[in-house]
Amino acid sequence: MELNGTYRSIQDDLSQVKESLRSIIKVDFPWLSEQLDYVIGSGGKGIRPALTLLSGKFYQYNLEYLLPMAVSVELMHTATLIHDDAIDKSMARRGRATIFKLWGEEPAILLGDYLFAKAGEFVSDTQNPRVIKLFSQTLATISSGELNQFFSAYNLQQTREQYFKKIFGKTASLFSLATESGAILSGAPEKSVKILRDYGHSLGIAFQVVDDILDFIGTEEELGKPVGSDLAQGTLTLPAMLLLERCPEDNPVKRLFDNRNDQDNIKQAIEMIRNSPIVDECYTVASEYCAQACQNINQLPANSSRDALLQLAEYVVARKR
Amino acid sequence: MELNGTYRSIQDDLSQVKESLRSIIKVDFPWLSEQLDYVIGSGGKGIRPALTLLSGKFYQYNLEYLLPMAVSVELMHTATLIHDDAIDKSMARRGRATIFKLWGEEPAILLGDYLFAKAGEFVSDTQNPRVIKLFSQTLATISSGELNQFFSAYNLQQTREQYFKKIFGKTASLFSLATESGAILSGAPEKSVKILRDYGHSLGIAFQVVDDILDFIGTEEELGKPVGSDLAQGTLTLPAMLLLERCPEDNPVKRLFDNRNDQDNIKQAIEMIRNSPIVDECYTVASEYCAQACQNINQLPANSSRDALLQLAEYVVARKR
Numbered sequence: 001m002e003l004n005g006t007y008r009s010i011q012d013d014l015s016q017v018k019e020s021l022r023s024i025i026k027v028d029f030p031w032l033s034e035q036l037d038y039v040i041g042s043g044g045k046g047i048r049p050a051l052t053l054l055s056g057k058f059y060q061y062n063l064e065y066l067l068p069m070a071v072s073v074e075l076m077h078t079a080t081l082i083h084d085d086a087i088d089k090s091m092a093r094r095g096r097a098t099i100f101k102l103w104g105e106e107p108a109i110l111l112g113d114y115l116f117a118k119a120g121e122f123v124s125d126t127q128n129p130r131v132i133k134l135f136s137q138t139l140a141t142i143s144s145g146e147l148n149q150f151f152s153a154y155n156l157q158q159t160r161e162q163y164f165k166k167i168f169g170k171t172a173s174l175f176s177l178a179t180e181s182g183a184i185l186s187g188a189p190e191k192s193v194k195i196l197r198d199y200g201h202s203l204g205i206a207f208q209v210v211d212d213i214l215d216f217i218g219t220e221e222e223l224g225k226p227v228g229s230d231l232a233q234g235t236l237t238l239p240a241m242l243l244l245e246r247c248p249e250d251n252p253v254k255r256l257f258d259n260r261n262d263q264d265n266i267k268q269a270i271e272m273i274r275n276s277p278i279v280d281e282c283y284t285v286a287s288e289y290c291a292q293a294c295q296n297i298n299q300l301p302a303n304s305s306r307d308a309l310l311q312l313a314e315y316v317v318a319r320k321r
Numbered sequence: 322m323e324l325n326g327t328y329r330s331i332q333d334d335l336s337q338v339k340e341s342l343r344s345i346i347k348v349d350f351p352w353l354s355e356q357l358d359y360v361i362g363s364g365g366k367g368i369r370p371a372l373t374l375l376s377g378k379f380y381q382y383n384l385e386y387l388l389p390m391a392v393s394v395e396l397m398h399t400a401t402l403i404h405d406d407a408i409d410k411s412m413a414r415r416g417r418a419t420i421f422k423l424w425g426e427e428p429a430i431l432l433g434d435y436l437f438a439k440a441g442e443f444v445s446d447t448q449n450p451r452v453i454k455l456f457s458q459t460l461a462t463i464s465s466g467e468l469n470q471f472f473s474a475y476n477l478q479q480t481r482e483q484y485f486k487k488i489f490g491k492t493a494s495l496f497s498l499a500t501e502s503g504a505i506l507s508g509a510p511e512k513s514v515k516i517l518r519d520y521g522h523s524l525g526i527a528f529q530v531v532d533d534i535l536d537f538i539g540t541e542e543e544l545g546k547p548v549g550s551d552l553a554q555g556t557l558t559l560p561a562m563l564l565l566e567r568c569p570e571d572n573p574v575k576r577l578f579d580n581r582n583d584q585d586n587i588k589q590a591i592e593m594i595r596n597s598p599i600v601d602e603c604y605t606v607a608s609e610y611c612a613q614a615c616q617n618i619n620q621l622p623a624n625s626s627r628d629a630l631l632q633l634a635e636y637v638v639a640r641k642r
Contacts, residue, residue: 136441
């Protein structure tokens, strides 16, 4: 399943977003331009800026504000990835070397900060104080969530509620910013703002649950990074939580978290999860969130963007990378 | 020379700024509150938020906007320090252990990000798009400057122009944001905005030149960190540049940058600089920038804040830490 058809109504504007992203680097760091080109805009699926543009299609589609917002959302995403890779010491993302691998952690910290700043510049171009505040609140949610996750690494005691709170911070908060800001900047009535915010929230949760499944069932080629990366970082995701519930005694996740260096336990956990109903159960959870995302979308004006949002929900569960 | 007298006209409001800073941590990270209390607000001289408040005193002193701006400026400063310490692997600042030393680099990255986000939330409370954009531009200037500095570490080829550009990014850009935003938020006419921005810019340059001097002539107790830290990081500052110019041949800075591990060279450079006219020459440069900072201040309405800005310029050169 590909996204090109889904993006049809915003294709040209999404290209403009990517062009803006590339030009940032060209202007300020011409000497880094070549190496950075792939970090920004080109590698990802562009799902977050697409959400902003699609969410802006129901009322006044004002590109003067929606374009900088879409750029800002993708910049914030890119900056958090660069910092995450430095924190996790990840060597590969999307099948390519990370900034951390290329240059080390110091430039990764600074480049991330720089991209946060540029994201702030773009969001200020929306001239909308409500959206600007939302933007900062989202960044606070993301970073405080990551901080909590860091201090709870290798902790086996995690409730379902804590897991969903964590993936809200990690992913759904930014999805929700993307859709809510698109709605606000197009002058949507409050009821529609809420529908689009809730859509983004639920879609983001589903997206992250699928990410957490793929980390166990994908191939290294599909993932663009090693399989089982979450466990290797001491991060307990839904599939691993279910495995712990099913086999509370002799469990490879438990052994791994007790004795952090035994990589065989990661392989065993992957095998056990792949050969169990856990994968299907997790997909059911993701599908439920997608259904929840879509439940009120039909209250929005009917147009091709409404169809695209429904297609995106299907894509989020069907995707392999 | 102490700052208490200088701050008299804004003492109560500055206390409110510090209270806001402390409450951020208490609300979001109660479990970190005790350890973080000293990082935020209490340790520093509070010169940046004071500049915002003082600069806001010439027209409409509207605390509803000036207070969040002052908090925002200090938060941005604190966040950059936390990231800088992680990048430089600094163990001490203001005589206390850094976040990097206490918890390692990963939480330092995330806590810095979180404080940037909170700074963004506060600046959005000013409801002023011009100031919000300035804020983001300043963060971009600071982080791109640090990135350039990182890639030029241990490089002996540095012009005076590059040095002043570097310290603009490192320090003067934020001083200038502090004063300019105070002026804008108090509804100052454009001529006064420019006077206050230029004041902040020149004062910031002077402040950093003095910092760079103190790094050679201060004591570890006064500095709250080891003497010669800049050289140890491979950062060429004005005193070291002058030493290179005076003794281009057999020079400890040159030897240190060629062979990064020989700490004796740092001691020799410190000794040579202390026993030369270089210190006085650097102080002359700093004093010239302070004079430049003050040259147009008398065009502002006469009040106690105008006197305080003039006193601050004296303090910046006279301070020992």
